[in-house]
Amino acid sequence: MAKLQIALDFIDLNQALEMAGKVAPYCDILEAGTPLVKSVGMECVRQLKKSFPLKLIFADLKTMDAGEIEVNLAASAGANYVSVMAAASVKTVTSAINTGKAHNVEVVFDLMGTIDKLKRAQELQELGVQYLHIHTGLDEQTEGQDPLETLTVIAQNTSIQLTVAGGINSNNLIKVLTVPKVDIVMIGSAITSAGNPAESAKIFYRRLKTIKLDKLWNTKEFSKKYRKY
């Protein structure tokens, strides 16, 4: 069953902690967003871990270089997940993976900005990558493109676990979950900018935890598209 991750995209630590207090009961993972990390450093990860010891913490470092140093930073602060850019060098990728293993931290490689995403995903699989992050851009459907296409193609052609973000709301959530290997769904503003963030988080969380994918599998539309899984 997929996990719900809520992104705390603030630059003020108190605001982030206050929001976390509202939504934490309705998620599996709290994310220290990149601007928050750059604003206050690893203190945000330490504070989140301290205040919400039962939640997993994702440090969205978007590491591009110095893989060992940055994964170590996140691990020492108490993170369970850390992001590294998929475009990083082989040395950065492998040192991040090895440092993650040494500290029991999952390293999630973010395909943002990578042009040939499938090719890079396959290269990363060869390097031992276990999590790939894909921005689906569900709100960018103006050109009639299927925003789930990249996600689906990578799910079909690699064995890597996937994490997904981008314009996911409680209506289109189900579309994302029908793609196999989606292990984490990341939501930001759809929850944190909602009038009632706790209520919004609760709706997402319930839906995510109660969707019966088995039933979906058997509907015509999905069996046609995803039968091969």
Added chain:
Amino acid sequence: MAKLQIALDFIDLNQALEMAGKVAPYCDILEAGTPLVKSVGMECVRQLKKSFPLKLIFADLKTMDAGEIEVNLAASAGANYVSVMAAASVKTVTSAINTGKAHNVEVVFDLMGTIDKLKRAQELQELGVQYLHIHTGLDEQTEGQDPLETLTVIAQNTSIQLTVAGGINSNNLIKVLTVPKVDIVMIGSAITSAGNPAESAKIFYRRLKTIKLDKLWNTKEFSKKYRKY
């Protein structure tokens, strides 16, 4: 005349400030390295600006997303330069440029991890980018490649100012400076890991400020290669 930037690649703020105290007299720009930023947040930029008010401060944010927010963060903390990844989306690139202009902060686009660097450099020029950062990898000459090739090709085919890093030492510094449009030379461990960082910085700084490029221009080797400038 090119500027010397010294990268403070520490994760401890006190160590970074101590090193800055040693080398600041012999550089134009002090760089808050990416791991330092992720470790302690914008406090490192504020402290550097406060302690070294006559130096320019470079915040190596390596921004991949949220251009406006992150450039604002660096500007508010007192940075004069901020880095954004060249692979970032058009929206991130343009919002970073506009925010930089609004706050009089130079935005330097880092080509690290970009596969077709010249193509991307030309795209970025169209978008109004004024500074490009290139890692020359002067220490990666194992395959007989010219580590200055990317730098030279981009200098020849764009009108963007260049900043350069990667394995530059006091011996090969001159090679970098012979490429036109190099405005900033960034040095890290060659200074900060030296037995005597202040002495090393002084050697670099003097060499950088006293090299007579006019004379170089007229030597056979360089006039052949760079005559067109």
